[in-house]
Amino acid sequence: MTIRLVLADITTLEVDAIVNAANSELEPGGGVDGAIHRAGGSGLYSELKAQHDSLTPGEVIVTSGYRLPAKHVIHTVAPRWIEGLNNQVETLSDCYRNSLSLADELELRSIAFPALGTGAFGIPKEVAMPTALQAISLYLQNSHSDIEVLICCYSEEDLELYKDVADDLDAVVSEDGEIVVNALLPKCPICFHQLKRIIYGMPSRDTFENQENLYIGGCIVSEYDPDLGCKNCDWRGFIGDVNLVEGEYVAIVVDAESRRFVGGAIYDAGKPNSALALVHRSPEFQRIEVPKWLNEQIEKCESPTFWLAKREELMSGALEKILMRYSTLSEDVLEFVGMQQKDKSPQFGARATK
Numbered sequence: 001m002t003i004r005l006v007l008a009d010i011t012t013l014e015v016d017a018i019v020n021a022a023n024s025e026l027e028p029g030g031g032v033d034g035a036i037h038r039a040g041g042s043g044l045y046s047e048l049k050a051q052h053d054s055l056t057p058g059e060v061i062v063t064s065g066y067r068l069p070a071k072h073v074i075h076t077v078a079p080r081w082i083e084g085l086n087n088q089v090e091t092l093s094d095c096y097r098n099s100l101s102l103a104d105e106l107e108l109r110s111i112a113f114p115a116l117g118t119g120a121f122g123i124p125k126e127v128a129m130p131t132a133l134q135a136i137s138l139y140l141q142n143s144h145s146d147i148e149v150l151i152c153c154y155s156e157e158d159l160e161l162y163k164d165v166a167d168d169l170d171a172v173v174s175e176d177g178e179i180v181v182n183a184l185l186p187k188c189p190i191c192f193h194q195l196k197r198i199i200y201g202m203p204s205r206d207t208f209e210n211q212e213n214l215y216i217g218g219c220i221v222s223e224y225d226p227d228l229g230c231k232n233c234d235w236r237g238f239i240g241d242v243n244l245v246e247g248e249y250v251a252i253v254v255d256a257e258s259r260r261f262v263g264g265a266i267y268d269a270g271k272p273n274s275a276l277a278l279v280h281r282s283p284e285f286q287r288i289e290v291p292k293w294l295n296e297q298i299e300k301c302e303s304p305t306f307w308l309a310k311r312e313e314l315m316s317g318a319l320e321k322i323l324m325r326y327s328t329l330s331e332d333v334l335e336f337v338g339m340q341q342k343d344k345s346p347q348f349g350a351r352a353t354k
Contacts, residue, residue: 003136003149003184005166005177006112007159010152011039016108017062017072018152019099021116024054024077031119032154041067048075058094060102072108074099078117081124090240092117092128093135100139103147112150115158125158129165130186134239137184138227141197170194188230189245189270191308192347198229198236232344233308245269248311250319251346252278252339253294255301259328262304263297265290265348266311266319272348281325291349298345305331307339308346314338 010018010032021032026048028037037045043066052061060076076099079091095116103111113132117123136149153159159177166173169184185195226236235245252264264278266285276285277293298304311319318337323329331341 003133003140003151003179003181005153005159005162005173005179006150007153007156009035009154010112010114011035011068013112013150013152014069015110015112015148015150016070017074017103017106017111018065018068018070019095019111019113019116020073020075021114021119021121022055022075022077024056026052026055026075029120032114036068036073039068040065040073043067044073058091058098060095060098062102062106070112072106074102074111076116078121078123081117081122081127086244087240088123089127089131089243090238092123092131093239096132096135097139100136100143100145100147100149104143104145108147110148110150112152114152114154125161126165129162130169131239133162133165133169133171133179133184134186137181138197138239140181142227185228186239186242187347188233188235189242190235190249190346191230191233191251191342191344192272193230193232193344195228195230195235195242198225198227232342243270249346250278250309250311250314250323250339252307252323253298253301253345254305254307254329254334256303256305258302259330260301261323261326261329262301263294264323265294265346267346267348272346275346275348278324294345294348304345306342306345307334308342309339 020036023029023033028034028045044063047063055061055075055077057077057079060074062072062074065071065073076095078095079088081088096113100111115128116132118125118128132151151162153162163173166179171179171184173179187193188195226238228238229236247269248266249269250264250266253262255262261280265275266278267275275290277288277290279286315337322337
């Protein structure tokens with residue numbers, strides 16, 4: 001399953017469907033919307049308005065392509081960007097997911113997307129582009145769809161931005177713009193390791209053979225079950241939830257052999273570069289290069305164990321009076337003050353999710 005980046009005018013693509021960045025009133029607008037209506041001709045607008053008066057953000061409808069090389073046009077409405085609203089990324093993700101779902105329902109073999117929402121609707125490209133890649137990737141993996149997906153870039157600048165986003169997500173872009181989708185999921189907002197798809201119900205044998213990229217959920221399935229999870233810290237949620245996680249977290253490393261405090265960090269959710277070092281018996285948090293320093297401390301100990309907690313959920317005064325001062329820390333003490341043991345330390349060298 002792949003996504004392909006192409007530099008082109010979307011109205012010239014010979015695919016089964018192109019996706020139109022429509023407005024809620026379904027009136028011809030500017031940008032991609034206007035270009036598609038002009039290229040498609042009056043028949044496209046007549047069919048569109050004959051079926052619908054308006055369209056809610058995230059929803060999709062389809063018309064014929066008329067004069068376009070594309071056979072169909074799938075119309076969707078991105079959210080208008082308002083700084084601080086919580087559901088905009090999830091709504092934008094719905095535009096991609098619902099467009100792909102409709103294309104699969106119509107048994108289409110290829111679909112092309114513009115950079116939805118980045119024009120008049122004002123969604124910052126640094127938000128819109130990773131959302132597009134992640135939403136498409138997650139849909140293709142969950143649905144096992146083999147539809148060919150193109151992301152149409154109108155300018156060289158947009159093409160390079162998408163390549164940069166793919167690189168930030170640790171994906172590889174080939175010379176012809178092909179991206180393998182299983183490397184496009186976001187990082188965990190709490191421990192910054194790669195999130196995994198959550199699989200519910202009874203997994204197949206193939207699923208069990210590829211558990212490295214999966215998070216096995218429960219057997220009972222509902223529409224509200226989150227589709228992303230972290231194997232390390234057990235965070236679960238949807239793509240739109242990743243950037244909404246807030247709070248200050250404490251991560252520490254304890255040598256199980258000596259029960260000695262090895263090192264740690266205090267940091268903000270979603271911001272791996274915000275980490276300050278916790279040095280045993282030091283009254284102040286240290287502004288040093290945490291990833292390098294912490295790895296050096298871990299390498300020095302016999303049997304490192306990793307502990308994590310949200311600071312506000314720790315016992316009052318536990319950080320300063322117990323974790324930072326006790327000469328030894330047993331598992332019982334760590335659990336008593338509110339720390340939880342994890343398989344790995346947070347990946348502070350990861351790129352930020354926000």
